[in-house]
Structures are given as structure tokens and as C-alpha cells.
Amino acid sequence: MLFLREMKKTIFNVSYVLFVVVLIVALNSQEALDFSGSKMIRPKEGESYGVTHKEIPEIIMPKALEKLWSEFCENNYRTYPIGLIKHVKLNHNEQGQIAKILSDITGMDKAAVMEAQAECSDGDEEGLAFHVGEDMVMNDNGEFVFSRPDNETNHSPEEKNFRLTVRDDMDYSEFKALMQRVDDILGGGSDYDAESLIGFGAVPLSYEEALRSYELAVKSDRITGGYARLFSDYAGAMVMCVFPVFLAVIMCMKDRRARVEELVYTKGISAARVILSRYLAVIAAAMLPVMILSYISNATVWGMYGEARLDYLAPLKYDIGWIMPGAMMAVALGMCLTELTNTPIAAAVQGFWWLVDLNMGMRSVAASYSLFRLAPRHNAGESSYFRTQDFTDNYNRLAANRLLFVLLSLLVVAMTIIIYECKRKGKLNGNYKIRRAISGLGNRKNKF
Amino acid sequence: MDDIIEIKNLNKFYGKKHALQNVNLSIGQGMFGLLGKNGAGKTTLMKTLATLLPKKDGEIIICGIPIENVKEIRKIIGYLPQEFSLYPSMSVGEVMNYLGILCGLSAAERKERTEMLLQKVNLTEHRNKKVKTLSGGMKHRLGIAQALLNNPRVLIVDEPTAGLDPEERVRFRNSLSEIAQDRIVILSTHIVGDIEAACEDIAILNEGKVLYNGTVEGLLCAAQGKVFAKAVEKAKLPQLKRELMITGMHTQGKEVHVRFLSESGDDNAQACEPNIEDAYMLYLRESGAYMPLSDQGSGGEI
Structure with a gap:
């Protein structure tokens, strides 16, 4: 019940509308909402098949x-x-x-x-x-x-x-x-x-390799998997590894801004229930439009492959397995730093991390799944998302990466619960010092 | 478990500042007033009782539960802070529902309690109004209603009447008196009128120390024979202010009728029945906590 109330608080907010707009604009700019013009064709001998x-x-x-x-x-x-x-x-x-x-x-x-x-x-x-x-x-x-x-x-x-x-x-x-x-x-x-x-x-790429790659995409990805992968690549790297932090920051600052913090602190509910409900609510609110858009995007190719057996659950699998861990991390960090400092500094921290991570991916050729990549990439040029072999070869690394971020985000959520409970009991005054330090920095900057 | 709050040798520091100094209080059922100047330590004490601040040392037992058992304490207290607001874009009903969830109430309990409490604070017809459209007094009443959601045995209300107009203040005090019939209500204020109207037992706090703890009647008795009134010319008022501790005055034509504290009065003065404001001022003076106007650097009228 609390989860639903918190989700409503997140969704019925101008910042959420902006989040959805950013998501749509970002994905549309990469043509990731409509793949009808990107049909995968069985290679024919004598063509150029790109490079690997x-x-x-x-x-x-x-x-x-x-x-x-x-x-x-x-x-x-x-x-x-x-x-x-x-x-x-x-x-x-x-x-x-x-x-x-x-x-x-x-x-x-x-x-x-x-x-x-x-x-x-x-x-x-x-x-x-x-x-x-x-x-x-x-x-x-x-x-x-x-x-x-x-x-x-x-x-x-x-x-x-x-x-x-x-x-x-x-x-x-x-x-x-x-x-x-x-x-x-x-x-x-x-x-x-x-x-x-x-x-x-x-x-x-040779003809045989191109043909093998095609057949693997049909068999292993069941075609839709490749499109879902490309969608996840863009959605994760451009939006979901950074923008959910704003929803988390706003959620955590809402009590303070509404001056309802002390009222909430004295209620009987446990800190774990408050934080977990809010965390899950922000994750759910952030993932909801992504899931809808991933299906809208994937459905644009469903009619293009005739009798082929498509994987209609591919968008869902990639949404949860690929995109969600990044969003979980962004939201967890957002909540933790906001509760700790009572400032929106988490947005800057997450933004910096995202920028570095995004630029680190620039040099990667394909299947960039190193363990600490916030946003794994699988997109190195035209049709590269159908490099199913790269995906399957590196699958374990990707799984380890995603699992690591899930565990890391849960650890950060646990820390947030502890911080919240300490604040409730008046035992954490560090936030005041941090806030002063931040405002001090701002003031110093203004002097120059 | 008895409905009583026992506070023994409570100390609290903010850095080097000794905010509460060996506070000892016993608060029983009914309305208890905590009176003191701004910065006397009232809010610190209230927050400590509401589990929002840790104590340095001493003992606090609320209805048989030590304050260290935060989880249990939160179940039996209701709290209305000095500075509060509520989610502005939520309706009155939504606020009650949301905060009811945070109290751990079931859907049926929330519905029943919300209806009953909104009726009690005269907000039933406003239940669909957004919080941001409510007046200050209505917000305070909603604040009280939310504090009672879990049917607390102890209600802690910190400076509730600040910023309310006189009519709202009277209405609010009446609501609190009604609520205090079957629970402990601790009302902290620097407005003497609030205490006078609603409380039987009070404590006066100054610079973290308890100056007085007892009944309102006891406080008034201590001031018996020490309150006088007389009429003086306006021109003599500044001199009088320097000589006497004036607790009230009103102007009539060229004269000013002043009420003042004195051990013996003077020839022109008539002894008066002390009110709680007189008694409070007397306590402050006798404990050395009162700062005369001249020392405050103010030469103007009260």
C-alpha cells in the first residue's frame, strides 16, 4: 500500500513528466523507437559484410x-x-x-x-x-x-x-x-x-561468418532479441543510468521541502519499510515508461519476419536484466546521498559517473561488458547489435556485471536505511556539516 | 501501564551548550504546559520525548517504556512539531490516509480514524481540499488530527498556536483540552495565555533548567500579594519602567493604568489578584532569568 502511495507521489510530479519526455526524445533521436527500417537480411554471396x-x-x-x-x-x-x-x-x-x-x-x-x-x-x-x-x-x-x-x-x-x-x-x-x-x-x-x-x-567479415552470424541471430536471439539489445543499449546508456537519480533526489527531498520530515520520523513505521517502499516505487515509476517503449519499439519488427519464431518476451528480459540494474544503482545512490546530505548533490555525482562511464565506452568495439561498466554497450556500428556471437561469448561477463550492480545498489539501499534511522533519532548531524561545506564551496566560487 | 511520563536528571548538550540541565519532571494524564522564553530548551525537551533527539544522560520513561525502546515509544506518541507543514498537493483525506499508513494502520482503521478525527477538528467538509488551500488554523487542526491517528497515549505539541489569529487560537486550545481528557498532552509554548486557558500542571523552563514544576494554582499562590496596579501619567512611564517590573498596562486618556510586581506596592497602588502572566514574570525575576528593559537596550514602550 505504501509502495503504491509513494509511486503515486513520484508519478504525479512535473519532474516525472520531464523524465518521460527525456526518455522519448533520447530514444527517438537514435531511431530506437521504430526499427521498421532496419530489417536483418540473410547475406548473399559477393556482398560486403562489414568488418569484425x-x-x-x-x-x-x-x-x-x-x-x-x-x-x-x-x-x-x-x-x-x-x-x-x-x-x-x-x-x-x-x-x-x-x-x-x-x-x-x-x-x-x-x-x-x-x-x-x-x-x-x-x-x-x-x-x-x-x-x-x-x-x-x-x-x-x-x-x-x-x-x-x-x-x-x-x-x-x-x-x-x-x-x-x-x-x-x-x-x-x-x-x-x-x-x-x-x-x-x-x-x-x-x-x-x-x-x-x-x-x-x-x-x-567473410560470407560464411556473416551467414553464421545471421543464423545465430535467428536461432539464439530469435530476431527480436537483437532489437531489444539495441534498445537497451540506448535506453541504458543515454537515460536510465543517470536520469532516475533525479526522481530519487526529488522523492527524498519532498519530506524536507514539505516540512513534514519530523512528522514522518515519529510515526511507528520502520525505516526499512519507508526506504524500501520509496526505492521500489521510484524504480517502478522509472521502469514503467521504459517497458512500454521497449515493447512499442520491438513491436515495429514483429510483422517483418514472416514465419520466423520471434521471442516476444525479449524486451521484458532485456528491460529487467540489462536496463534495470543501472537504474537501481542510480536510484540507490540518489537516495543515499540525498538522505546523507539533505542536498541534491547525488545528481552531480551520478551525472559525473555516467559521463565517465559513457566516454569509457567510446573506445569499445562491441560487447563492452567489463565488470564495472555502469551502462554496458553493445553497439559498434550498423547492425552490430546482431553480433549475437559477441553477446553469447561475453554473456557471463555481462551477467556478472549486472549482478554486481544489483548487489551494490542493494548494499547502498541498506546504508540508506541506516542513515534514515540515524536521522530519525537525531544521531546524524553530519548532513548539516556537509551542507555547509557545499554551500561554502558555492559561495567561494561566487567570489571569483 | 500507568499514563505517566517520568523524567529524571535529563541532560542534553549541543556541542558545548548545555541545552537541558538535570531536568526532573513527572507528567500525568491531562494537559501539561511547558512554559519558557524562546531558546529556553522547550523544543529540545519535546524533541527528546518524541525520540527525535538523543539524550546525553538521565532517564525518561513514557508510560512504563524507557525512551531507548524507540520502536515502542513511537507507537504510543503523537507529535506535532513547532514548524511543520503537510504535502501541499495532497488533499486533507490523502494526507490522513498516507500518514495513517506510516502509523501502520489497516485500511479499515485508517478510514474509521480519519472520519472520526476530521470530525473532531471540524475538517470533515474540507477533506477533499488540497492542503495548500487551507488556512493556517485549518492546517494546525489537520496537524493535530494526524498526530492522533494512532490514538496515542501521549500527545506532544510544540508551540502550536504561534501564527494563529486569536479566534483560531481559542478554538485550537479548546480542541486540545478535549483531547487531553483521556491522555497526556504536553503543550509547549511561550504564550502564557495558552497555558492559563488549558493547563492544570505546568513547568517553567529557562536556559535548560526547570524553574518551576507544579500546578497553575501553586504558581499563582506564590505571586499572591506581589501584584499591584496604579494609574500614572504617561510622562512618568519611562521612569516607572526602570523602577518596577511592569507586567501589563493600558492607556486611558492622559493616564496609563499599569500592573506591576512589587513586594509591598506603594501608596497609590492597589493590590490585585495575580494572573499566570504575573506569576510567570515573578518567577523569571526571582530566578534571575528576567532581563529588565534597560538591560535589553530598549527604551520604548512595551
């Missing part, structure tokens, strides 16, 4: 080397430590360490590598004037040949070109370890870390 990423050392090693060499010459390394791009410039000593790694990979002398870097940096000690382009090309043997400009006539013909190639006896695991060291020197978040190296392994 595979861990093929022969492809990954030269391409990774190419990029590392290019960034080494420029002394401008692109990393994404918290998702957002960061240009890293190394000092002389660190550049020397990278040169040593390049030397280990290519078999070239370290001094030669440093000299080559000095050459290609166009005489600029900082290495900022080097331009990668037509000067460096990969030949048929997978070697990189750097050509010095023609106007540099003071070199012998032998010296004019030199070859950049992975040592013949280089083992892939050794290569990965060296690349991981590069990532460490760069401070993490680069394309060279062991997990991201596969990004260099782009290969065209």
Missing part, C-alpha cells in the same frame, strides 16, 4: 606498431583515462623508455630509433612538427617504410628509407606485455592496453 575485430597477432602487431611509432614521433599520445581524450606528452626519459620498447619490438637499435624520431620530428626537439601521412606507408610485407623528403639530399640512398617492422621472432604475448608497458608509461587508458589491443584487429 579479431585477435589475429599478424594484423594487430603491425597496426599497433604503426600507431605507436606515429605517436612516438609526434610525442603526442592520445589516451582516454576517464573516457575523455587526453593528449599525453612524455619527457625525454619516458620517450627513451618508449624508444626502448620500440627497439625491442622492431629489433632496431634504441639509438637508431631515437635518431629516427629526431629526423621525423623535423628537427624540432619537442617533436611537434612531425607529420605522418604519405611519408610513411605499409608495404605488402606488413613493413612500414618511412621516406625522407626529397629535398633532404645529404643522405645516401640506403639511408633514405628505413624499415619499421615487428621482429620475426616476436611472440604475441611478449608484444602484449610490451604494449601494456607503453600503456603504463602513458598513465593508462591508451589503445595499447591488453584489453584494447583487439581494436587494431579489424578484418572484413
Whole structure:
């Protein structure tokens, strides 16, 4: 009964209407509400089937080397430590360490590598004037040949070109370890870390692979699963991992704003019942439009596949299994921080977490289900959501991720119950100090 | 279990400030008034009784239940805080229903209690009105109604008449008197008139200490023979204020009739029957808690 009253309090509120509007606009902007134009067609021989990423050392090693060499010459390394791009410039000593790694990979002398870097940096000690382009090309043997400009006539013909190639006896695991060291020197978040190296392994999809992928989507996903996955990808990443926090904050601040807090505190009901009812009410209110929209979206393809056996429960499975844990986390954090501080700071905290998480996904190719991803991604280009193999291969990781967030959110809810009970008994005055600290920060900011 | 609240050696600190100092009170059934200036510690005491604040030390037993047993205490108390409101977009009926759920009442109990209580506080015909459309007095009455939802054995009401117009104040006091017939009602106020009209037993609190604990009659007896009245010219009023403790006055033409406290009065003064305001002021003065107007930096009229 209390759950229904709390849900009514959440739904009959302007903020909830805004939440639903944001949800619809976000999903519509990604065309995730109508898939009628995205029919999955059985592949025919002779077509192009797009690319996939595979861990093929022969492809990954030269391409990774190419990029590392290019960034080494420029002394401008692109990393994404918290998702957002960061240009890293190394000092002389660190550049020397990278040169040593390049030397280990290519078999070239370290001094030669440093000299080559000095050459290609166009005489600029900082290495900022080097331009990668037509000067460096990969030949048929997978070697990189750097050509010095023609106007540099003071070199012998032998010296004019030199070859950049992975040592013949280089083992892939050794290569990965060296690349991981590069990532460490760069401070993490680069394309060279062991997990991201596969990004260099782009290969065209063969007809057989495309056909197998299609058949797997029909058999395992029963077609609708792929669409539900794409819907969940967008709904989770764009809305449900962040916006429910506003509903939670408003719910928790409502008592205070209505000056009814002390009345409620002295009632006989337990803190656990109040918090759990409110938590479930906000989750239910947030999930309700998502569930409706997921079915509206999925139903747009039901008539497109004739006799095929579709999974009509796919949207429901993905709503609960994929989207809901993210929403549970956002709501739990929102309630906990609001009860603790009596401020809406949870919205900022969750917003920051979401932003970082979203940007971390930018580099992922597909099936980005690492354990601590708030919003798992499975969307790396056209029709990528039908990469059922990626999904099934990483299913356990996804399940562990979602389970972790469910457990984590329940833990945060338990903490919220304790905080609420302490506040009821007047034993938690920290919120006052936190509030003062926050307002103090605001005031200081205003001075500048 | 007896309907009595026993408070023994209660102490409460806010940081270094000693907000309640060895408070000892015994509060029985009926209306009990807690009188004191702003900042005397009334709200602290009320909140401590309502389980909203922890005590530093001492003992509080409410109807046989130690205050530490918060869960049981919450079942038998009703509380109306000094500053409160109710969900503005809910109707009167919805507020009662929602808070009834929080009291753990069944649907049938909520319906029955809501009807009975709204009738008791004269809000039955307003049950579909939104809270935000109610007047201040109606909100206070609704506040009392919600505090009685669980049929509490103890009702704690903190400064309930502040902000009410005189008519609403009288009506509110009458409602409380009626409610106090079969339970303990603790009324905290700095408005002496509220106590005079409704309470038999009172305590005067000042700077966290109990100055007086007893009946209203006892308080009045202590002031017997110490209250006088006389007429003075308006021009002499400032001087009189400096010399005497004036508890009331009214202007008639060029003269002002003043009521003041004195051990012996003077030739022109007539002894008067003390009222509770006189007695309260006398207690404050005798305990050193009274600050004369000159010390307050005010030279104007009362």
C-alpha cells in the first residue's frame, strides 16, 4: 500500500513528466523507437559484410606498431583515462623508455630509433612538427617504410628509407606485455592496453561468418532479441543510468521541502519499510515508461519476419536484466546521498559517473561488458547489435556485471536505511556539516 | 501501564551548550504546559520525548517504556512539531490516509480514524481540499488530527498556536483540552495565555533548567500579594519602567493604568489578584532569568 502511495507521489510530479519526455526524445533521436527500417537480411554471396575485430597477432602487431611509432614521433599520445581524450606528452626519459620498447619490438637499435624520431620530428626537439601521412606507408610485407623528403639530399640512398617492422621472432604475448608497458608509461587508458589491443584487429567479415552470424541471430536471439539489445543499449546508456537519480533526489527531498520530515520520523513505521517502499516505487515509476517503449519499439519488427519464431518476451528480459540494474544503482545512490546530505548533490555525482562511464565506452568495439561498466554497450556500428556471437561469448561477463550492480545498489539501499534511522533519532548531524561545506564551496566560487 | 511520563536528571548538550540541565519532571494524564522564553530548551525537551533527539544522560520513561525502546515509544506518541507543514498537493483525506499508513494502520482503521478525527477538528467538509488551500488554523487542526491517528497515549505539541489569529487560537486550545481528557498532552509554548486557558500542571523552563514544576494554582499562590496596579501619567512611564517590573498596562486618556510586581506596592497602588502572566514574570525575576528593559537596550514602550 505504501509502495503504491509513494509511486503515486513520484508519478504525479512535473519532474516525472520531464523524465518521460527525456526518455522519448533520447530514444527517438537514435531511431530506437521504430526499427521498421532496419530489417536483418540473410547475406548473399559477393556482398560486403562489414568488418569484425579479431585477435589475429599478424594484423594487430603491425597496426599497433604503426600507431605507436606515429605517436612516438609526434610525442603526442592520445589516451582516454576517464573516457575523455587526453593528449599525453612524455619527457625525454619516458620517450627513451618508449624508444626502448620500440627497439625491442622492431629489433632496431634504441639509438637508431631515437635518431629516427629526431629526423621525423623535423628537427624540432619537442617533436611537434612531425607529420605522418604519405611519408610513411605499409608495404605488402606488413613493413612500414618511412621516406625522407626529397629535398633532404645529404643522405645516401640506403639511408633514405628505413624499415619499421615487428621482429620475426616476436611472440604475441611478449608484444602484449610490451604494449601494456607503453600503456603504463602513458598513465593508462591508451589503445595499447591488453584489453584494447583487439581494436587494431579489424578484418572484413567473410560470407560464411556473416551467414553464421545471421543464423545465430535467428536461432539464439530469435530476431527480436537483437532489437531489444539495441534498445537497451540506448535506453541504458543515454537515460536510465543517470536520469532516475533525479526522481530519487526529488522523492527524498519532498519530506524536507514539505516540512513534514519530523512528522514522518515519529510515526511507528520502520525505516526499512519507508526506504524500501520509496526505492521500489521510484524504480517502478522509472521502469514503467521504459517497458512500454521497449515493447512499442520491438513491436515495429514483429510483422517483418514472416514465419520466423520471434521471442516476444525479449524486451521484458532485456528491460529487467540489462536496463534495470543501472537504474537501481542510480536510484540507490540518489537516495543515499540525498538522505546523507539533505542536498541534491547525488545528481552531480551520478551525472559525473555516467559521463565517465559513457566516454569509457567510446573506445569499445562491441560487447563492452567489463565488470564495472555502469551502462554496458553493445553497439559498434550498423547492425552490430546482431553480433549475437559477441553477446553469447561475453554473456557471463555481462551477467556478472549486472549482478554486481544489483548487489551494490542493494548494499547502498541498506546504508540508506541506516542513515534514515540515524536521522530519525537525531544521531546524524553530519548532513548539516556537509551542507555547509557545499554551500561554502558555492559561495567561494561566487567570489571569483 | 500507568499514563505517566517520568523524567529524571535529563541532560542534553549541543556541542558545548548545555541545552537541558538535570531536568526532573513527572507528567500525568491531562494537559501539561511547558512554559519558557524562546531558546529556553522547550523544543529540545519535546524533541527528546518524541525520540527525535538523543539524550546525553538521565532517564525518561513514557508510560512504563524507557525512551531507548524507540520502536515502542513511537507507537504510543503523537507529535506535532513547532514548524511543520503537510504535502501541499495532497488533499486533507490523502494526507490522513498516507500518514495513517506510516502509523501502520489497516485500511479499515485508517478510514474509521480519519472520519472520526476530521470530525473532531471540524475538517470533515474540507477533506477533499488540497492542503495548500487551507488556512493556517485549518492546517494546525489537520496537524493535530494526524498526530492522533494512532490514538496515542501521549500527545506532544510544540508551540502550536504561534501564527494563529486569536479566534483560531481559542478554538485550537479548546480542541486540545478535549483531547487531553483521556491522555497526556504536553503543550509547549511561550504564550502564557495558552497555558492559563488549558493547563492544570505546568513547568517553567529557562536556559535548560526547570524553574518551576507544579500546578497553575501553586504558581499563582506564590505571586499572591506581589501584584499591584496604579494609574500614572504617561510622562512618568519611562521612569516607572526602570523602577518596577511592569507586567501589563493600558492607556486611558492622559493616564496609563499599569500592573506591576512589587513586594509591598506603594501608596497609590492597589493590590490585585495575580494572573499566570504575573506569576510567570515573578518567577523569571526571582530566578534571575528576567532581563529588565534597560538591560535589553530598549527604551520604548512595551
